[in-house]
Amino acid sequence: SAVISQKPSRDICQRGTSLTIQCQVDSQVTMMFWYRQQPGQSLTLIATANQGSEATYESGFVIDKFPISRPNLTFSTLTVSNMSPEDSSIYLCSVEVEANTEAFFGQGTRLTVV
Amino acid sequence: GQQVMQIPQYQHVQEGEDFTTYCNSSTTLSNIQWYKQRPGGHPVFLIQLVKSGEVKKQKRLTFQFGEAKKNSSLHITATQTTDVGTYFCAHQTGANNLFFGTGTRLTVIP
Numbered sequence: 001s002a003v004i005s006q007k008p009s010r011d012i013c014q015r016g017t018s019l020t021i022q023c024q025v026d027s028q029v030t031m032m033f034w035y036r037q038q039p040g041q042s043l044t045l046i047a048t049a050n051q052g053s054e055a056t057y058e059s060g061f062v063i064d065k066f067p068i069s070r071p072n073l074t075f076s077t078l079t080v081s082n083m084s085p086e087d088s089s090i091y092l093c094s095v096e097v098e099a100n101t102e103a104f105f106g107q108g109t110r111l112t113v114v
Numbered sequence: 115g116q117q118v119m120q121i122p123q124y125q126h127v128q129e130g131e132d133f134t135t136y137c138n139s140s141t142t143l144s145n146i147q148w149y150k151q152r153p154g155g156h157p158v159f160l161i162q163l164v165k166s167g168e169v170k171k172q173k174r175l176t177f178q179f180g181e182a183k184k185n186s187s188l189h190i191t192a193t194q195t196t197d198v199g200t201y202f203c204a205h206q207t208g209a210n211n212l213f214f215g216t217g218t219r220l221t222v223i224p
Contacts, residue, residue, distance in 0.1 A: 031210060033211070040219075042214045043214040100206060102159035103157075103159060103212055
């Protein structure tokens, strides 16, 4: 299993600013992912955070808007850049200890952009 | 990744009634995972199915993976108020990315 600490749990931000979300895992994991979940909706995969290299983004998401870092096997950050009200959502960090096994999720970051 | 459709989108049941949610894909899936998300919470893993026609049980929950590996179901017998939440199926692609279905929100009326 894996225990994930995600920070901040929530924030209210001004449009045009940026927010960096941190994801810390209590053990080394193979895979780390970032998801977005609009209220009442399903989870949408933003990107896979790759250690030591650029993240792999899904269709509709770009590095300039959502830069991701993963310096080691236990930590990753997601930045939401130049925010607009449309970026208001819950952002979730997810990990797999081993590939093709269950995913563990952080508590999520509830972002409101005003 | 292709999004997998779930039906129904919402379900309200009286406590003690049964509940089923269905997950459907137009393409063959390598596996199916099921997650439960309580209101205000994060998704929590329930089960993974890999084999064609596989059936797994967890107490009052029964999970099935279709013979063609294009659909799956989750059945809850005699629902309880603790079963409230949104149930998602999810599948992994060759790149090991996990894509979630549209979800079924279950409300249990005491």
